[in-house]
Amino acid sequence: MAPPDNHPASIANQLESLPLKARRALWAELPNDSRGEVLAYLHDDVLQTLLQEMPVEEIAEAAEQMEAAEVADVVAMLSEEAAQEVIDSLSTEDRAQVEMALQFDDEQAGRLLDHEGISVGRKRTAGQVLRHIRARRLPNYTDKIYIVGARKQYLGAVALADILEAEDDVPVGELPMIDNLDQVGPEMPLADMAALFRQKHYVELPVIGPEGIWLGRITLDDAMGVIQDEADHNLLGMAGLDEEQDLFAPVLTSARNRAVWLGVNLLTALLASWVIGNFEDVLGKIVALAVLMPIVASMGGIAGSQTLTLVIRGLALDQVRSDNWRALLRKEIGVAMLNGVVWALAVGLIAWLWFSNPIIAMVIGTAIMINQMVAVLAGLAIPMVLERFGMDPALAGSVILTTVTDVVGFLSFLGLGSLLLL
Amino acid sequence: MAPPDNHPASIANQLESLPLKARRALWAELPNDSRGEVLAYLHDDVLQTLLQEMPVEEIAEAAEQMEAAEVADVVAMLSEEAAQEVIDSLSTEDRAQVEMALQFDDEQAGRLLDHEGISVGRKRTAGQVLRHIRARRLPNYTDKIYIVGARKQYLGAVALADILEAEDDVPVGELPMIDNLDQVGPEMPLADMAALFRQKHYVELPVIGPEGIWLGRITLDDAMGVIQDEADHNLLGMAGLDEEQDLFAPVLTSARNRAVWLGVNLLTALLASWVIGNFEDVLGKIVALAVLMPIVASMGGIAGSQTLTLVIRGLALDQVRSDNWRALLRKEIGVAMLNGVVWALAVGLIAWLWFSNPIIAMVIGTAIMINQMVAVLAGLAIPMVLERFGMDPALAGSVILTTVTDVVGFLSFLGLGSLLLL
Numbered sequence: 001m002a003p004p005d006n007h008p009a010s011i012a013n014q015l016e017s018l019p020l021k022a023r024r025a026l027w028a029e030l031p032n033d034s035r036g037e038v039l040a041y042l043h044d045d046v047l048q049t050l051l052q053e054m055p056v057e058e059i060a061e062a063a064e065q066m067e068a069a070e071v072a073d074v075v076a077m078l079s080e081e082a083a084q085e086v087i088d089s090l091s092t093e094d095r096a097q098v099e100m101a102l103q104f105d106d107e108q109a110g111r112l113l114d115h116e117g118i119s120v121g122r123k124r125t126a127g128q129v130l131r132h133i134r135a136r137r138l139p140n141y142t143d144k145i146y147i148v149g150a151r152k153q154y155l156g157a158v159a160l161a162d163i164l165e166a167e168d169d170v171p172v173g174e175l176p177m178i179d180n181l182d183q184v185g186p187e188m189p190l191a192d193m194a195a196l197f198r199q200k201h202y203v204e205l206p207v208i209g210p211e212g213i214w215l216g217r218i219t220l221d222d223a224m225g226v227i228q229d230e231a232d233h234n235l236l237g238m239a240g241l242d243e244e245q246d247l248f249a250p251v252l253t254s255a256r257n258r259a260v261w262l263g264v265n266l267l268t269a270l271l272a273s274w275v276i277g278n279f280e281d282v283l284g285k286i287v288a289l290a291v292l293m294p295i296v297a298s299m300g301g302i303a304g305s306q307t308l309t310l311v312i313r314g315l316a317l318d319q320v321r322s323d324n325w326r327a328l329l330r331k332e333i334g335v336a337m338l339n340g341v342v343w344a345l346a347v348g349l350i351a352w353l354w355f356s357n358p359i360i361a362m363v364i365g366t367a368i369m370i371n372q373m374v375a376v377l378a379g380l381a382i383p384m385v386l387e388r389f390g391m392d393p394a395l396a397g398s399v400i401l402t403t404v405t406d407v408v409g410f411l412s413f414l415g416l417g418s419l420l421l422l
Numbered sequence: 423m424a425p426p427d428n429h430p431a432s433i434a435n436q437l438e439s440l441p442l443k444a445r446r447a448l449w450a451e452l453p454n455d456s457r458g459e460v461l462a463y464l465h466d467d468v469l470q471t472l473l474q475e476m477p478v479e480e481i482a483e484a485a486e487q488m489e490a491a492e493v494a495d496v497v498a499m500l501s502e503e504a505a506q507e508v509i510d511s512l513s514t515e516d517r518a519q520v521e522m523a524l525q526f527d528d529e530q531a532g533r534l535l536d537h538e539g540i541s542v543g544r545k546r547t548a549g550q551v552l553r554h555i556r557a558r559r560l561p562n563y564t565d566k567i568y569i570v571g572a573r574k575q576y577l578g579a580v581a582l583a584d585i586l587e588a589e590d591d592v593p594v595g596e597l598p599m600i601d602n603l604d605q606v607g608p609e610m611p612l613a614d615m616a617a618l619f620r621q622k623h624y625v626e627l628p629v630i631g632p633e634g635i636w637l638g639r640i641t642l643d644d645a646m647g648v649i650q651d652e653a654d655h656n657l658l659g660m661a662g663l664d665e666e667q668d669l670f671a672p673v674l675t676s677a678r679n680r681a682v683w684l685g686v687n688l689l690t691a692l693l694a695s696w697v698i699g700n701f702e703d704v705l706g707k708i709v710a711l712a713v714l715m716p717i718v719a720s721m722g723g724i725a726g727s728q729t730l731t732l733v734i735r736g737l738a739l740d741q742v743r744s745d746n747w748r749a750l751l752r753k754e755i756g757v758a759m760l761n762g763v764v765w766a767l768a769v770g771l772i773a774w775l776w777f778s779n780p781i782i783a784m785v786i787g788t789a790i791m792i793n794q795m796v797a798v799l800a801g802l803a804i805p806m807v808l809e810r811f812g813m814d815p816a817l818a819g820s821v822i823l824t825t826v827t828d829v830v831g832f833l834s835f836l837g838l839g840s841l842l843l844l
Binding site (some may be wrong): 005006007009010013016017018019022106129130133134137138140141143160161164165178180190198199200201220221224227231232234235236237239240241242247248250252254255258259261262266268269270272273276277280283284287288290291292293294295297298299300302303305306308309310312313314317318319320321324327328331334335338339342343346347350354389402406410 | 441523622625642661681690692719734746757760769
């Protein structure tokens with residue numbers, strides 16, 4: 001609820017909060033020399049809505065204010081021709097950096113390579129390094145200095161605090177190197193890179209290329225962006241909204257994105273209906289079953305989605321693994337059995353009182369027990385299998401789960417009903 | 423998938439991945455002098471499982487290695503007596519800091535106050551400041567120096583980079599102050615504080631108390647913890663798992679937490695069943711309605727949860743506000759109308775082919791149209807109303823939404839069915 005200010009991030013947030021027309025109007029009012037910085041703060045989907053409106057020269061001008069990784073993002077959204085024009089407009093050094101970033105796809109750490117990190121030879125003294133820092137300004141997110149050999153091979157890193165503390169004439173190679181410092185490879189998946197930052201609270205990490213060459217660094221700033229995107233993806237993905245980071249995406253685009261999800265869900269709903277359709281006989285005779293059947297499916301869906309959510313989070317945090325899923329399975333089965341019994345009794349009692357029929361009560365109670373167990377097993381297995389096959393549990397998990405709990409719910413309830421009530 | 427190492431964060435992650443018994447066994451093996459650091463990386467729920475097993479003296483020993491904010495977290499989980507014992511065991515300075523943190527609740531920025539920030543008088547020279555930093559070691563997450571008056575009143579902040587660049591004898595008060603730097607009040611809600619870091623990519627921010635006194639700082643490290651917790655909360659909350667950050671919470675605890683959610687959902691399912699129960703008449707005569715009715719409810723639920731998720735994310739990012747919800751409403755209605763028509767026709771056609779009855783097709787098509795519109799309105803209104811009344815949209819939103827889409831779905835479908843088919 002901060003008051004609007006001139007910070008590029010605040011302007012970016014304001015742009016993201018506006019419908020398309022107003023967004024473009026505000027964009028048109030921004031002075032040219034602040035646009036690059038604002039673009040750097042936008043989510044990709046929103047960025048694209050603005051790039052569509054900008055002449056190539058304007059994009060090139062904005063690119064001058066952006067870091068290589070950000071320019072690479074922008075360039076990747078342009079037509080081949082426009083992309084080349086923007087790249088050609090850059091200085092030789094910037095161009096080389098952008099072209100390097102573009103060698104990696106947008107799921108690899110190399111795409112976020114930062115070239116502002118400080119690297120020095122091991123014979124340089126602390127005093128020389130300090131003068132070097134003073135001469136070129138301390139880059140943001142700097143807490144270490146990288147020590148490299150003559151061919152830029154990575155030798156280790158020294159804390160900036162240690163450089164500041166050291167006597168002027170001590171060679172940095174003699175200062176204590178940081179122990180067990182993780183390294184990032186340029187082809188490392190962003191998720192793995194972000195996990196290092198998330199777990200160990202780094203401010204920056206070295207990026208080491210083939211033959212141990214120091215290529216640059218990744219900063220916490222960029223890692224945070226990845227972490228945020230992951231959280232966004234998990235949240236939006238579970239509602240099938242993965243492609244809709246733009247609150248004001250055009251109606252047609254939004255409708256199309258969501259239609260896919262609605263369509264997939266229709267298939268699962270049809271499957272459930274088909275299951276129900278096989279029991280027309282008993283449904284026609286005992287209407288109470290039609291009245292009660294959504295309860296079985298919905299209780300199963302809830303229990304399953306609880307386990308599913310827990311496992312999706314556990315996979316994202318690297319806490320659900322092949323060495324502990326059995327223990328998790330045991331725990332979740334315990335939970336399902338407890339809740340299965342409790343809610344089977346509760347719902348059974350309600351059904352009995354409602355329809356004065358103890359057999360209906362037994363049927364719904366048993367069906368709920370069965371569905372609770374299946375729900376928990378599905379909630380655990382589905383994301384792990386999806387992950388094993390390289391698919392995204394957050395995106396596909398909940399549809400598959402609901403299909404299972406609906407089908408099993410209707411099948412067990414109506415199946416038992418046919419057996420015992422006809 | 424990083425190999426296990428000795429970093430406290432890695433040990434913490436390993437502890438969180440273990441069932442209770444194995445967790446306690448690993449904990450018992452850890453050397454005493456690394457325990458404090460490990461505790462600091464644990465989620466609250468897991469932290470509690472370990473604290474329960476530790477004698478107070480051991481907790482006090484671990485507390486020595488922790489920062490004030492972390493000790494405050496631990497102390498808040500202990501019995502009053504044990505808490506006092508831990509606090510009493512601290513040095514005078516640490517005790518004062520912990521007691522200060524405990525003046526604020528765990529949703530306020532003051533709880534995360536960091537006392538390592540560097541503050542200096544405006545007449546100190548850059549050289550003096552540099553010597554000061556060298557003498558006491560540059561704290562982690564430092565990129566600015568705070569300038570304060572004689573009574574510690576906050577005057578502004580200077581970039582560490584500017585201090586390093588300045589001539590030795592320039593007073594820091596004459597260096598350029600950072601423009602528009604945000605400030606944090608000790609009572610600021612954590613969510614607002616975290617939003618500043620998330621939006622503007624700060625490394626640290628000053629905390630200013632009553633009468634403009636500089637109290638200390640908040641670091642990006644702590645802000646990231648809050649941002650992660652928020653993401654966790656949004657994801658887990660939507661499945662009613664807010665209290666279950668511990669993957670291996672005891673079965674009874676887990677079952678109880680989830681039972682609450684299952685119970686709430688049972689109430690909504692019963693409401694839906696009651697609606698259905700009012701149409702026993704038509705259901706007994708036209709079994710096709712029982713077969714098809716879950717489709718209407720489930721398509722509405724999906725559409726509604728898509729809008730709901732988008733709005734919950736928008737509220738969290740401060741992008742859905744009173745000044746733009748009308749525009750969002752227009753867009754979402756447009757999406758609902760498009761998808762309503764498309765899926766009404768599709769499902770209508772399928773129903774026609776399946777049951778060879780054009781009236782059933784018309785009934786289900788119309789019901790789907792109605793439910794899509796209601797779903798989108800509910801998805802937009804529910805989280806905004808909850809937020810207005812200070813309730814948590816991520817936690818209560820999806821249950822209320824499903825209730826609405828189930829009730830409206832069954833009511834419109836079976837209601838129209840009664841009117842047109844009996």
